[in-house]
Amino acid sequence: MTVVIYPGTFDPLTNGHMDIAERAAHLFDEVIVAVAKSAGKSPQFSFEDRLAMCEETFSVFNKVSVDSFDGLLVDYAKSKSAKIILRGLRGATDLDFEFQLSGMNKTLSPTCETLFIKASDTTSSISSSIVREIAAMGGDVSLFVPPAVAMRLK
Numbered sequence: 001m002t003v004v005i006y007p008g009t010f011d012p013l014t015n016g017h018m019d020i021a022e023r024a025a026h027l028f029d030e031v032i033v034a035v036a037k038s039a040g041k042s043p044q045f046s047f048e049d050r051l052a053m054c055e056e057t058f059s060v061f062n063k064v065s066v067d068s069f070d071g072l073l074v075d076y077a078k079s080k081s082a083k084i085i086l087r088g089l090r091g092a093t094d095l096d097f098e099f100q101l102s103g104m105n106k107t108l109s110p111t112c113e114t115l116f117i118k119a120s121d122t123t124s125s126i127s128s129s130i131v132r133e134i135a136a137m138g139g140d141v142s143l144f145v146p147p148a149v150a151m152r153l154k
């Protein structure tokens, strides 16, 4: 049974994140969407809201479960007996940071691999921070986020 961890801040969850989780569910036995408490990143949404939005959205997905973690991702992955960390790649901007992160995680936990799934053309331009900006200016974000998120952003 292959379990993969899909970690993120999900501030908030977008259709881009959903696309990655959904495609991973076709490839692996279980995908754990792991919401980081990320206190250091000062997310706009509270941890409870970010978790609730993921739980509501993924409740209808068969092989996707939602969990949370605080502390080192590699320690969390070990606690779930998962050897694969999944990340999404939108383009060159993501690449540098993701390579650095995966390199450091590999050093911390040599048996843990990071796998990347390329964002779909239809969702690769979506970012949580731009969604937050559009919503703050009163724009309609329902094309970019699942209903549970659009409702809260209203």
Ligand code: ADP
Pocket: 007, 008, 009, 010, 011, 014, 015, 016, 017, 019, 020, 086, 087, 088, 089, 090, 094, 118, 119, 120, 123, 124, 125, 126, 127, 128
């Ligand atoms: P983090 O703070 O850990 O980067 P994010 O919620 O910003 O958390 O992103 C989680 C993962 O999802 C990252 O690998 C990021 O590159 C990926 N991601 C974010 N938006 C998209 C998108 N539109 N399409 C595909 N992957 C995405």
